[in-house]
Amino acid sequence: MLMRRYDEPKAWASLIACFLALGCGKEPPTESIAFENEGFTYAVMGGAELCAGAPERAQSEIVELSDWFGVGVTGVRYNLYEGKDSLRDFAPCSHYAGGCFSEGIVYTTTGADTHELVHAVAAALGQPPRFLAEGAAVMFSESFGSVDTQTVPELIGSFDVVRLCTDEGWNEAAERDVGTLYRTAGAFARFIVEEYGRERYVDLYSRLTRGRPETEVRETFEDVFAVRLEDLLARWDAWDFRSTETVYRLTRGTPVLGSEDAATLTSSCGVSWGRDFEHDSSRRTLLHFRGEPRRSVSIDKRSGGSASGGLRLVLPKSGELLVILDGPSAAFRAQTQFYGPPAELSIEQLDLDAELELKQTPAVVVSASAEKHAPVCFSSAVEVGEIGTTIVEPGVFVTGLPLAMQCCVGDECTEMAMWPDGSPGTATCPSGCIVPSQEFPTEWQSVPAASSVGRRLVYGVNVAQ
Incomplete structure (x- = not known):
């Protein structure tokens, strides 16, 4: 289960217990299927406002992300909630999250939530450390100049990349500064893609699984990149982060069901x-x-x-x-x-x-x-x-x-x-x-x-x- 921005609580256990206690006194939202196409289902929960083009845009992003990661993704369900209160009450998301992904379902308050769609697609590769999983999601969902340049190595030098790839290291860093941690993860993902290529990044993502100790994290890095880890981290420290083009923007012309290009789709919500x-x-x-x-x-x-x-x-x-x-x-x-x-x-x-x-x-x-x-x-x-x-x-x-x-x-x-x-x-x-x-x-x-x-x-x- 991938939660955005905060550590995973035992959300499902709390949710089940809540429903066993007569749903915490709250009626679950009604469900309306707004869009279905090629295994993708888009559901509007309760009074959530559906913006025109949002389901098609979400499916377009799944197609484009699937191509980027080299996977075939089908059967994704997208549940759009009215707000964070409804999300907290009826979805397995952490208290402050605006969305999460679990067991093939995206739970969100956003019409086309790129961050969670990355999780939905990349799940086909396995369950990597959260540092890699969240890094991929941030890499695609935030523009480079507005966030990640603020987290160049000099600014986040206290973070140990190897330790961040362990459960203990991630949790420690999240308690200290979860916002910077997410931006660091996104910056490191871009560094790997730009310096070593997409194929090696995807290889690392699929081979390094969550819950492994630091020794195995180190071995996997060195095996994937065929360099000493110290050399890779030195290159990370010296990385020229001044990107001349943010190449990870999605929906730049992918056809949407033969209608408008995703790049020109707009919301009907004003x-x-x-x-x-x-x-x-x-x-x-x-x-x-x-x-x-x-x-x-x-x-x-x-x-x-x-x-x-x-x-x-x-x-x-x-x-x-x-x-x-x-x-x-x-x-x-x-x-x-x-x-x-x-x-x-x-x-x-x-x-x-x-x-x-x-x-x-x-x-x-x-x-x-x-x-x-x-x-x-x-x-x-x-x-x-x-x-x-x-x-x-x-x-x-x-x-x-x-x-x-x-x-x-x-x-x-x-x-x-x-x-x-x-x-x-x-x-x-x-x-x-x-x-x-x-x-x-x-x-x-x-x-x-x-x-x-x-x-x-x-x-x-x-x-x-």
């Missing part, structure tokens, strides 16, 4: 799966996000059908956020992170000298260089203050709680910052510093005296009280 847009340097682009508080959104550089090298932000308590882009012309993709309901997005283009009426909406201004681009002009009711610089893939910048993580060069590699709970803290930069993805235009990285680090100016904008 939002698209991802929104592509063009930014013109002679104009200012305003992105107005609306969604659930704490939902993650990313703005990625678009190239060749995929996206990488972006900025990740978190919606504040109000659920609204205005992102203002001021910089060189480029193609971008704005998207909501992989689980949960997507955020709505409206886009507006303004002249560089136009005033902005923000009212009560918190905003973030992303600019290349204060020297190269005119400052943003706001109405008199707005206070503007620089809250620091941020690396190109921050991953930890929380709007409304100004955390500005500055990566520095030399001995002075710490600076004061604000953590997500609002308390002061010290951000420690990794040795050597993080360099930005090559996918962003170089002008976006041209902050004076920081070209080797790749900072961009980020301003917090709040309405004057």
